[in-house]
Structure formats: C-alpha cells, structure tokens
Amino acid sequence: MTRKPKIRDLLDESACTHSPTKKNACNAPTPGATTGGCAFEGSQISLFPYADAAHLVHGPMTCVGASWETRLTHTSWAGRDLTQMGFTTGITTNDVVFGGEEKLRSSIDYIVERYAPEAVFVYSTCVTAMIGDDIDMVCKQAAEAHGIPMVPVHAPGFVGSKNLGSRIAGEAVLTHLVGTQEPETSSPFDINLIGEYNVTGDMWQYTPLLEELGIRVLSTLSGDGRVAHIRSAHRAKLNVIVCAKSLVSLTRKMQERYGTPFISVSFYGKRDTSASILAIAEALGDAELVARTKQLITREETRLAQQLAPYREIFEGKKAVLNTGGNKSWSIASALQDLGFEVVATSVKKATEADKEKAREYLGEAGILMTNPGQEQAKVIDQTGADLLLAGGRSLFTAIKKKIAFADVNQEKKKSYGGYAGLLNLAEDLKNALQNPVFKNVARRAPWEK
Incomplete structure (x- = not known):
C-alpha cells in the first residue's frame, strides 16, 4: 500500500x-x-x-x-x-x-x-x-x-x-517518525517547536528564556533537532508553530491523533517575542508559570529598552521597504517597527493568505503590499522616499541605483535577528547600513562625466 x-x-x-x-x-x-x-x-x-x-x-x-x-x-x-x-x-x-x-x-x-x-x-x-x-x-x-x-x-x-x-x-x-519511540523523561511543560529551523541560531536566542521558566523543548522540526526527539514528539503538551504556517497540517493532525493542542507564534521583534513567550505559558495552563513569565518579560523588556535607546534616536523618522518571503513579510516588519522605523511597504509575493492578513495588520491601510516586488520596489522607494531597503542579495543593485541603505535579511544572512538579543543585532546592522557612505556615493557620476 x-x-x-x-x-x-x-x-x-x-x-x-x-x-x-x-x-x-x-x-x-x-x-x-x-x-x-x-x-x-x-x-x-x-x-x-x-x-x-x-x-x-x-x-x-x-x-x-x-x-x-x-x-x-x-x-x-x-x-x-x-x-x-x-x-x-x-x-x-x-x-x-x-x-x-x-x-x-x-x-x-x-x-x-x-x-x-x-x-x-x-x-x-x-x-x-x-x-x-x-x-x-x-x-x-x-x-x-x-x-x-x-x-x-x-x-x-x-x-x-x-x-x-x-x-x-x-x-x-x-x-x-512521530510516535515511534517514547521519551526517556517527561515534564508537565514539554513543547515541540514546529517550523523553527535555527537559521543563524535564531532558536538559541529565546530557548534559554523558556528553559529558565521550566519549559522544555522536547523536539523540534527541525532546528538543532534530533531524530530520537522527533520520534517522541507525540508526548509533548503543546505544539508551537514558529512562523511557518506551511506546517499547520502536521500540527492539526497531531491534535486529532494525539490530542496535542497547537499555537502559532513569532520571535522577531520585542512585541512578538514577549507575546509568544506569554502565549506558550498561557497555553500550558499553569497560573504560576504565567506569573513567572510576566515577570521575566518585564525584566527583559526593561533591559532591552535601555539598550535600544541610542538606536531609536538614529532610526527616528526613517522609512523602510521590506522585500522578503513568507512569514518574514510581517515578522521582520514588526521588528523594524519596534526599532522605530516606519515600514512603508513589504513583499507578499510568496506569502500565504494568513501572512498577507498579518502584513496588512502591521503596516496599516497606508502600507503597500507588493505582489511583484522585482518590478515594484524601485517605484515604491521613489514614491515613499524610503531610506532603507531590506531584502535578499539580488536587490542590492536597486538600493545602489536609488542611493539608499541596504541590509540583507534573507536566508543567506550571517547573524541572528530572533528574540530580544537578535533585535539588538538587527539594530546594529541597520545603524551601520544607514551610516555607510557607500550607498550615497557608489551610484554618483564620476567628476569627469557629464
């Protein structure tokens, strides 16, 4: 069969x-x-x-x-x-x-x-x-x-x-794989991370906070994952979809087969990271855990606000255009807004209907949802007076042509932008991009050219 x-x-x-x-x-x-x-x-x-x-x-x-x-x-x-x-x-x-x-x-x-x-x-x-x-x-x-x-x-x-x-x-x-092996130990706060691939170590930015709260990641699909762990994933108390809605079929079937509830979260930016950690604690249904989670979030947000203060002064009044794929069309937009940017446009070419809905929610009615970013982004930059383009490496030439700052946020990136610490990494990279003189000078005509 x-x-x-x-x-x-x-x-x-x-x-x-x-x-x-x-x-x-x-x-x-x-x-x-x-x-x-x-x-x-x-x-x-x-x-x-x-x-x-x-x-x-x-x-x-x-x-x-x-x-x-x-x-x-x-x-x-x-x-x-x-x-x-x-x-x-x-x-x-x-x-x-x-x-x-x-x-x-x-x-x-x-x-x-x-x-x-x-x-x-x-x-x-x-x-x-x-x-x-x-x-x-x-x-x-x-x-x-x-x-x-x-x-x-x-x-x-x-x-x-x-x-x-x-x-x-x-x-x-x-x-x-799932359900073919029993875990060696179990805890009341075991979760699976579904759709988290630990690209540039994103997962490691927030899992220490979960561990501090006593929430154990039983298995992942598939960042820093182990075959033995995913085989015992049916014993988790909660499935947590990290951005990737494409795997909702898996979590829905695990709920039907094993009774495992699921939630969908994002760990990009301060607001979404805090909301996600709290959502996990609330879904696990323990009042004491929820109380400790709120205390941890307050501590982390207070520390982050102090660290971001000098960056927010640099980013105040700056406009950004975002050209990336899938869930990043709104998750990175959220992180940019947390830094003080106005996100004037984002690409939804590879986004699901749910992603498009979230992108509209974050950008508001005035925000532009680009369905063909390759053709649209240059016009959008002119139309909005954007200061920064965030995209994959191929779009660097558009930024050079338009003389605006550029940052690579696609899958080839080398730094993690996940969680609270990742937001600081993003802030540092965007500060360097905005203050880099090459983008204003590289497309300028040579002095001997008419």
Whole structure:
C-alpha cells in the first residue's frame, strides 16, 4: 500500500481559515511558480537541520548541487554533522531507462555502513518521480535490513511550490517518525517547536528564556533537532508553530491523533517575542508559570529598552521597504517597527493568505503590499522616499541605483535577528547600513562625466 501524501488534501488544509473561502486550493501549482523555489527545495529546507540523519537526494547530481547548504542552520550535535555531506544517487540517462531503485538501495547501504546515521531521509525528485521509482518499497526494505528509520519524502519539484514541499516534509515526519519511540523523561511543560529551523541560531536566542521558566523543548522540526526527539514528539503538551504556517497540517493532525493542542507564534521583534513567550505559558495552563513569565518579560523588556535607546534616536523618522518571503513579510516588519522605523511597504509575493492578513495588520491601510516586488520596489522607494531597503542579495543593485541603505535579511544572512538579543543585532546592522557612505556615493557620476 502506498504511503504517498495526498497533494490535494495538503493544498486544501482545514486548519487554514482561508481555504473554505478560496476558489482554488492554497499554493496550487501554477506554470512557472517553481522558479521561486520548488517543492523539493521546500521539503529539504524543512528537514535538513537534522544533523544526525543522512539526507539522500534520489535524482540527478544537479538537484543536490543546487539545493545543498542554502541556509546557515546551526546545530549543537556532538557527533558528525551530516548536513555537511551532500548525498545523492546521481541518476543518469541509463537509470532513467532501466530504473534507479537498485542504485538507491546501494546508496543507502553505503551511507549506513560508513556514516552510521540515526535515520535516512530519501528525497524523490522530478526525474525519479516521473520514471516511477518505488522509494517507499526500497525504504521499507532498507529499514528492516538496517534497523533505523528510512523516511521517503515525496516532494518532486513539479508538484508545486516551496511552501507545499514543507507540508509534504511534515507529512513524511508524521507518517514515519512521530510516535515511534517514547521519551526517556517527561515534564508537565514539554513543547515541540514546529517550523523553527535555527537559521543563524535564531532558536538559541529565546530557548534559554523558556528553559529558565521550566519549559522544555522536547523536539523540534527541525532546528538543532534530533531524530530520537522527533520520534517522541507525540508526548509533548503543546505544539508551537514558529512562523511557518506551511506546517499547520502536521500540527492539526497531531491534535486529532494525539490530542496535542497547537499555537502559532513569532520571535522577531520585542512585541512578538514577549507575546509568544506569554502565549506558550498561557497555553500550558499553569497560573504560576504565567506569573513567572510576566515577570521575566518585564525584566527583559526593561533591559532591552535601555539598550535600544541610542538606536531609536538614529532610526527616528526613517522609512523602510521590506522585500522578503513568507512569514518574514510581517515578522521582520514588526521588528523594524519596534526599532522605530516606519515600514512603508513589504513583499507578499510568496506569502500565504494568513501572512498577507498579518502584513496588512502591521503596516496599516497606508502600507503597500507588493505582489511583484522585482518590478515594484524601485517605484515604491521613489514614491515613499524610503531610506532603507531590506531584502535578499539580488536587490542590492536597486538600493545602489536609488542611493539608499541596504541590509540583507534573507536566508543567506550571517547573524541572528530572533528574540530580544537578535533585535539588538538587527539594530546594529541597520545603524551601520544607514551610516555607510557607500550607498550615497557608489551610484554618483564620476567628476569627469557629464
């Protein structure tokens, strides 16, 4: 019996408030949509931070070459960090004709023998999905032979967007890992962090505060995660979705299957970090915990206000345009507002309906929601008189052309902007950007030019 996820069910998510009101399913594939990131990329991004698992791409060499190590996801895993290894079956034309299942079997055997992973994630790609390789059967046989989980991930790029790929990854974890092992210990305040990938160490900015309150992170999907921990995730008292609404299908099904409630939070900016820590405490339902949480928030906010005071003087009256993807369209906007910026526009091209709603809430009616930022951002900068553009590296040229400051806030960033401490990092980087003379001088004509 096949265990492939039903794509239509993942597109029509009952836990999404917008699904019943839309004519088309959320994130349904459209021609050319995968140019912004395909389903394979989304699934690998969601699972790749498991450093104690091997990630085997069953497809041509270019699939792993184009996607490997695209995000700086930190791990505290003491063993060999297998995310530093790019594993692929390297499918060739010959395999397309005769099938690639035998190559997949030998690849799994090779990995288990030489690297001893806690699990192997096997990613289907466009080529191997089209030729019909049965990765479910191969993974089942390999799991019986080696005694460790083999997780088939059915997310070939052509099925849809990066967002859909994340949902498929969540489905694979729920089907093959969650509930397959009991935790060594348990506590009344065990939680799972879902959709937190610990990019540049974001997770480590706020988990010490949770630990101080006695809230234990039982497992994550998947930042600084461990295979053994996610296998026992069904024993958590609460699922906490960190920004990534694409994984709401996973949390909804865990609620139906294990009775685990879930909430959605963001740890970007002072307001959202405080609200999120308090929301977790309230969802756990302990009055004493809530009281201690409020005291901790007051302490942290007082300290942060003193540290941010000199930055707010620099940022007063400054306008910012934000061109990034998904939940960052509103979460980073919130952080910018906490620093004193007026966010005049944000990109919602890759945002869900819920993200667009949040972006409108934060920016107000006057805020511009860009649906085609590549074409719009230059005009918006002129129209609003913006002082700062925050985006991915490709938009640097727009900032240079318009002679305004620029900061890279995309997945390639090197610093954490999460939590209270991350907001200070963001403030320092934006101060340096605004005071950097290069942006005003680099596009200026040379003295000898007319």
